[in-house]
Amino acid sequence: MNNTISIKKAQTQFPVADFITDRFSPRAFSEKALTEQDMNTLFEAASWAPSANNEQPWLYFYALKGTPGFDQLTEIMMPGNQPWAKHAAALVVTVARKTFAANGNNNGAAEHDLGMANAQLMLQARCMEVFSHPIGGFSKDKAKELLGLDETYSTPCMLALGYLGEASQLEEPFLAREGTPRARKELSAFVKAI
Numbered sequence: 073m074n075n076t077i078s079i080k081k082a083q084t085q086f087p088v089a090d091f092i093t094d095r096f097s098p099r100a101f102s103e104k105a106l107t108e109q110d111m112n113t114l115f116e117a118a119s120w121a122p123s124a125n126n127e128q129p130w131l132y133f134y135a136l137k138g139t140p141g142f143d144q145l146t147e148i149m150m151p152g153n154q155p156w157a158k159h160a161a162a163l164v165v166t167v168a169r170k171t172f173a174a175n176g177n178n179n180g181a182a183e184h185d186l187g188m189a190n191a192q193l194m195l196q197a198r199c200m201e202v203f204s205h206p207i208g209g210f211s212k213d214k215a216k217e218l219l220g221l222d223e224t225y226s227t228p229c230m231l232a233l234g235y236l237g238e239a240s241q242l243e244e245p246f247l248a249r250e251g252t253p254r255a256r257k258e259l260s261a262f263v264k265a266i
């Protein structure tokens with residue numbers, strides 16, 4: 073087993089499913105490619121997320137490594153993300169449409185629902201041995217310009233996707249982060265019985 077997987081496995085107090093404990097956001101990706109079939113499986117998993125009024129307010133724009141689109145998506149990232157994310161097999165811009173298609177009214181749940189779809193995508197990925205790393209550090213303005221999106225849309229998050237690589241391929245500070253166990257707040261800090 074890749075050593076990073078055992079370091080990053082969530083140490084839980086309660087019996088959480090493996091596909092959740094074993095998901096983490098890596099920075100070391102292998103050279104192995106993702107196929108269009110893989111990507112469609114991930115997007116279909118996302119599509120089965122619940123959403124307010126079944127609006128399905130999400131849009132996904134993606135590029136596989138080796139394409140001009142992949143280079144364009146790499147270029148809109150902040151410098152702290154580019155060095156590792158450029159080795160991913162695919163990059164995705166995840167987008168929420170902030171108004172209801174039927175009447176143009178504000179959809180206050182749009183980003184919430186995009187987040188749920190993204191979570192389903194990421195957990196489906198982990199079930200396929202594909203890892204995902206969400207990225208908020210990119211120019212939202214450049215993303216919207218590149219993708220032809222107006223203010224009706226928000227682009228809170230990109231995703232880097234790919235098979236896991238060896239931590240040793242990373243330079244600092246990313247190398248140290250790849251070897252650091254994951255941590256979470258205690259349940260008592262955010263769960264209250266009423």
Ligand SMILES: Cc1cc2nc3c(=O)[nH]c(=O)nc-3n(C[C@H](O)[C@H](O)[C@H](O)COP(=O)(O)O)c2cc1C
Nearest residue numbers: 095096097098153205206207208209210228229254
């Ligand atoms: C909306 C969002 C934005 C994020 N932006 C970045 C980012 O720009 N760069 C980065 O390295 N990680 C980013 N992350 C990853 C988080 O740092 C990571 O999910 C968190 O530290 C928990 O680690 P885990 O996913 O391995 O459990 C982002 C995560 C989310 C959900």
